[in-house]
Amino acid sequence: MEIDARTFRDALGQLPTGVIVVTGWSNGYPAGMSCNSFTSVSLDPPLVGFFPANTSSTWPGIRESRQFTVNFLANGHEALARDFSRRGVDRFAGVAWRESVSGPLLEEAMCWIQCEIAEEYPAGDHTVVLGRVRSLDYRDDDRLPLVFHRGNYGTFTSV
Numbered sequence: 001m002e003i004d005a006r007t008f009r010d011a012l013g014q015l016p017t018g019v020i021v022v023t024g025w026s027n028g029y030p031a032g033m034s035c036n037s038f039t040s041v042s043l044d045p046p047l048v049g050f051f052p053a054n055t056s057s058t059w060p061g062i063r064e065s066r067q068f069t070v071n072f073l074a075n076g077h078e079a080l081a082r083d084f085s086r087r088g089v090d091r092f093a094g095v096a097w098r099e100s101v102s103g104p105l106l107e108e109a110m111c112w113i114q115c116e117i118a119e120e121y122p123a124g125d126h127t128v129v130l131g132r133v134r135s136l137d138y139r140d141d142d143r144l145p146l147v148f149h150r151g152n153y154g155t156f157t158s159v
Helices: 003-013 059-063 078-083
Strands: 018-026 031-034 038-043 046-050 068-070 110-125 124-138 147-149 152-154
Touching: 018 059, 031 068, 059 068, 059 110, 068 124
Parallel strands: none
Antiparallel strands: 018 031, 018 068, 038 046, 046 124, 068 110, 110 124, 147 152
16 A cells, blocks of 8 residues: 555654754754654663654754754744754754753753764664763753644643
8 A cells, every 4th residue: 555645744643742952063063953753762771762854954964973962842942943943044043052062952941861873774764863862951840841743833731
């Protein structure tokens, strides 16, 4: 059975995902991109994974440094998520961040995971990137995460 891309995307959109911004350094300058394909992979050793599109103009620059930072976005950061997915703009304009070895830490993020690239695998029109976690920190507050569901941003509510 042939599955067209739109139907596949719509079906997968039924599953809510968190929203992250992957940041790093590209030729000494801050670089970052929004991503909602992120997962924990292993506790021992601590590994995470994300899946940049092969058409990404940001990922090749970050890849060169062999490290990156994952920034978890909170509810209310929809504009930030959109800005980090736009092309041809200064994605860091007006964004508070601080420097780290693995990439900019977005000040308003809920969590920061600093990684070095452990493995990369081609996967169709994307790349599987496994990151070995080198350090992390998170805010222990009551903010809710930014969630992507059916092509829209929202948040999580406990039942």
